């Protein structure tokens with residue numbers, strides 16, 4: 001019978017009959033007390049460090065940079081990220097934006113724009129280890145109907161970024177702020193056009209198409225955009241619309257909270273009264289300035305809508321009522337992706353620390 005005994009620290013190994021056995025030696029009470037004390041001190045320090053880190057993350061006005069990595073640019077158009085863009089553009093400090101994928105492992109937040117994921121122009125970095133504290137953000141400013149193939153991303157993302165008010169990072173196309181804004185729009189009597197509509201993707205199956213087809217039988221509508229082969233370059237868009245009394249801010253689909261630049265920029269910035277078709281009136285009332293729009297759904301029929309438009313067009317005072325809000329409110333529009341990304345830093349301290357969109361598809365379509 002072969003037997004060999006080796007003692008390493010507190011453990012004694014015995015090799016006997018080709019079997020290895022290990023036995024833990026009991027320490028003396030004095031040594032045991034010392035161990036317990038150093039162990040609890042260790043745990044205490046780990047907790048302290050963790051709390052410190054959490055505070056660094058969560059404390060408002062933290063001096064730590066939140067680093068945001070944009071995995072790919074929406075629709076392939078990139079913009080410069082040199083310098084401190086969030087500070088320059090929005091006065092938001094401690095927020096760093098990058099599109100340099102080599103910073104992936106140290107990024108606090110990685111943002112993925114849905115369009116390029118869904119058409120495979122880009123892909124998630126699933127082959128890379130995912131840092132435990134890193135958050136992945138699903139970004140889309142499109143209504144549900146344009147967010148194809150979303151189901152495959154269930155259980156992947158931690159936060160959402162969309163025009164919806166219930167997104168983790170809400171980035172509406174525009175918002176209403178208190179305080180007077182710019183005036184000096186085209187005067188009522190100088191308006192040479194009744195109504196205009198800019199449409200790039202005309203689809204026979206949309207509500208807005210039905211309303212347009214019906215409305216044009218009653219009122220003159222100037223149509224611009226790719227569909228009509230009358231595209232307006234950026235510098236011609238607002239000047240053209242500003243000559244019209246009304247602008248058709250017709251959304252491509254009627255989805256919760258979905259009010260696009262068709263109202264915020266095309267109508268409000270041009271100073272044309274928006275005739276809106278999109279979410280219900282209550283949504284517009286919550287977001288748009290008071291008495292600033294005419295909602296299609298307020299009328300029993302398109303002919304009644306047309307009658308109302310003629311009434312307002314014939315009555316200078318009634319028309320100018322739609323501009324009164326400029327004395328008490330102004331609007332801010334968001335058109336730059338960089339400004340939108342900077343919003344993540346503002347929200348960062350208050351966002352849920354642990355979250356997964358297990359049913360992203362359900363959320364998107366809700």
Ligand SMILES: *[C@@H]1O[C@H](CO)[C@@H](O)[C@H](O)[C@H]1NC(C)=O
Nearest residue numbers: 062063064065087093094095
């Ligand atoms: C955070 O912003 C403040 C104010 O702009 C600045 O003084 C500080 O240096 C910034 N911290 C970092 C880590 O950039």
Ligand SMILES: *[C@@H]1O[C@H](CO)[C@@H](O)[C@H](O)[C@H]1NC(C)=O
Nearest residue numbers: 065083084085094095096097
């Ligand atoms: C924080 O981010 C800004 C913007 O990217 C950058 O200019 C600055 O150097 C960063 N500060 C630190 C300490 O990393």
Ligand SMILES: *[C@@H]1O[C@H](CO)[C@@H](O)[C@H](O)[C@H]1NC(C)=O
Nearest residue numbers: 145202203204205206207209
């Ligand atoms: C119109 O919509 C219906 C129902 O949503 C659909 O079945 C049909 O294919 C659509 N037609 C066109 C031309 O897109």
Ligand SMILES: *[C@@H]1O[C@H](CO)[C@@H](O)[C@H](O)[C@H]1NC(C)=O
Nearest residue numbers: 155156157158353354355356
């Ligand atoms: C983020 O989502 C991933 C994927 O579901 C998950 O494993 C991770 O725990 C989440 N992280 C946080 C901080 O919520």
